[in-house]
């Protein structure tokens with residue numbers, strides 16, 4: 561018996577098998593859920609379709625979340641295919657390349673608009689449409705990062721997007737709670753993925769996360785998937801509006817230096 565037997569999940573954000581969304585999908589399948597995937601564009605088809613096929617997923621539909629028409633069309637298909645929905649995963653982020661890594665003060669109006677639209681605003685219409693299908697309650701999760709709270713070098717516009725996303729999660733939790741829909745943020749430490757490759761200095765972030773976090777371990781896609789299972793299951797039924805860290809405890813530290821650096825002092 562799986563923890564998610566009989567539940568239907570819609571997952572946004574699988575680009576390839578390294579995607580956090582794919583780690584979550586594998587955990588959901590393992591626990592007995594039926595999973596549908598949504599991907600952004602033709603360029604991803606050659607990676608997403610084979611993954612789906614190998615894992616018995618027969619609902620794979622394109623949706624660019626900057627388009628209200630595409631969102632509406634997608635949820636029409638989700639309704640036809642699944643009827644009831646129980647779980648929604650938002651694992652989507654985008655910022656123009658030149659907005660990451662430069663000086664914070666140089667963030668452009670267009671870069672800000674696009675990054676916030678795709679990485680934060682999109683959760684609102686996705687949650688609205690999903691909630692209409694969550695007739696027996698549900699669990700919505702969005703992927704965020706600690707740069708929402710503390711300054712992380714070079715994260716720039718994406719940090720602002722993540723702050724907005726976490727606040728949207730809290731407001732959605734209050735808005736949708738009365739109909740039995742819970743909304744939470746999952747906040748993993750750094751994980752090597754396609755999106756992470758766009759963050760300058762990412763390797764250094766990985767190094768520090770592993771050397772200084774209390775568990776001395778890096779979060780994996782599987783670790784995120786397992787926490788998502790808990791929140792999607794009835795075990796998490798009084799947890800909503802939260803940011804859940806999957807970062808080996810990194811976020812509790814005040815001084816993030818390695819043992820070697822400390823002993824040099």
Ligand code: NAD
Nearest residue numbers: 573574575579580624625652653703704750751753754755
């Ligand atoms: P990823 O590149 O595999 O996933 C990002 C996804 O966003 C891709 O599938 C991409 O197609 C999708 N996307 C971009 N623009 C879109 C649009 N207009 N419409 C629909 N989808 C769109 O990388 P990932 O690291 O798995 O990222 C997933 C989430 O996890 C993101 O929100 C990211 O910020 C977050 N996160 C990542 C890390 C990390 O270290 N990798 C850490 C914390 C949080």
